[in-house]
Amino acid sequence: MKSIKIKADNLNVHYGEKQALFDVSMYMEEKQVTALIGPSGCGKSTFIRCLNRMNDVIDICKVQGKIEIDGNDIYAPDMQVEQLRERVGMVFQKPNPFPKSIFENVAYGPRIHGIAEHKSDLEEIVVTSLKKAALFDEVKDRLSDSGTSLSGGQQQRLCIARAISVNPDIILMDEPCSALDPIATARIEELMGDLKTEYTIIIVTHSMQQAARVSSRTGFFHLGKLVEVDKTETIFSNPSDQRTQDYITGRFG
């Protein structure tokens, strides 16, 4: 049994009048990949965006309940959200590199947090991050090109490099492959396998095959409720809830 990194307790989320999450409680293990699956609009993206408080930017979003990372309540009043996001990186559904150079894309995070003291430190961080994101070999000769000039898959790996540049513990991935072709998807999945030795990864995905391939634990969301969470093999071979069974066999969703 791995140690527990993230623990959500009775999480309820409202967007204005509409309730998006109902009493979600689950934990995620350190240095493992946890997958969240479920049909569209089931609340899995809402849940993952609670983990780095990305929902704070939405005015009408209200979060109740408790989320602990390493035992600290991230919604506590004394929690600095910028510090939290330094520890909990995020990769989005659509690749969103800054319209700046590849170097600047990766260097931005370390620069605003003052991680690198010298220019050489910064260069080193950029190179290591790009290497960890398996992008360095493809872009090493054109670091000053615009990040938006890369292909979709490369852009997404650039976003992963950007996320790991500030050395987080956790990386949240919100359907990172939904805008990519199968080859680019395979590369990102492969990359996740490497990254989980250092980072705790939470991935939201539409593809059950992907969840089965990359994750050790899987949670199934339906209509804002966490229906079931268990070891990935158990979910896919012997789910305890009928709705999970129906979803993974393709009866709905």
Next chain:
Amino acid sequence: MTDRIEQRINSLNKRLNSEKRFRIYCIGAMSFALAWVLILFLNIFSSGYSAFYRTVIQVDVPFLNLIEDTTQFSEMSSEDINNLSMYSFSKKAIYRLFPDIEEKKDKKMLIRLFSIEFEQEIREFLKSNKSNINETETIYLTASDDVDQVNKGNYPRDLDEDKRRIKDIQLLFFDDLVDRGLVSYEFNLPFLMRGDSREPELAGVGGSIVGSLFTILVVLILSFPIGIFAAIYLEEFAPKNKVTDFIEININNLAAVPSIVFGLLGLGIILNTFGLPRSTPLVGGIVLSLMTLPTIIIATRASLRAVPPSIREGALAVGATKMQAVMHHVVPVAMPGALTGTIIGLAQALGETAPLLLIGMVAFVVDVPQTPLDASASLPVQVYLWSESAERGYVEKTSATIMMLLGFLILMNLAAVLIRRKFETKW
């Protein structure tokens, strides 16, 4: 079967014909608009281009009559030269063109061929060439407006004498001078350099160009930062509630307020309550800023809104503060749009007349302003002032001023297009 095909072909032909008609309407509308623009430009250009050159008459000035030795001029200061009494000397120099005329009345007519400042022009020549004056120097003196217009062919010579300003004897003098090759054209530099004047041949747009530039500068300094910051606050930081809705509606209303109302505001508050100096580019700039602000705010907000939210999220997700996300990533991307809006706002302000009339920038100002706190005219107001004057010289100068104003506007709009092209973010 064939019926159906025929029916289809008929209906297709109908659709194609209506498309042709539609295209003709569109081309017609465009040609109509273009034709008017062309007529406008041609009209202004044809009556205005002659203001850019002027008639000068060559006069030999015998400086030896003024002083025993012309090298003595080099030892005189500018002030000494100003104190020299030169009026009758200058007149005599002009009389030398026609040594035969005796009658005082004719002499007076001869003098009137020249601009009223002939003495001053000779004095200026003396000042700038004082170290190198020969016994007799050839000086090109400005012709009076009447002569200038006759020379340019703008003046009807075949009217009865009592119906024209230029008299028969003056025409005789003038024709004789032309035959002797003493009348010539030169580029009208004074028109670009000098301030307004009661004498059409001496009036220039220099004062109003500088006044307009100062005004625009004040507008830029005030409305660019205020507009950008207001737009950033409203778009990025302000909570979405009734208050911000109210502010937004009122900014849009402000953009639709007739400009003369801003003039009244300037008169009532900026001049009378705050007591800032009347007729100055500073006050003009403040008033025009009020008018330009909504344009800048609306344009900047539109370009901020066009920046995809994913960029903000990307920055926030690596731990940037909201301000960092906005200033480092959103604003740079939105800047070309904001600059374009600003330049268009400035171009509007440059062409605005009504509010300036109310704050006294319609005054007759001879001096070219040195600072934004000096009384001054501006280009559109200068057009308004001169368009009311009867003298022929002002007619061409009105059109020439419009040409300069249009030139500045075209340059600014060109700059806006170039900035947008150059700095546009490519996704």
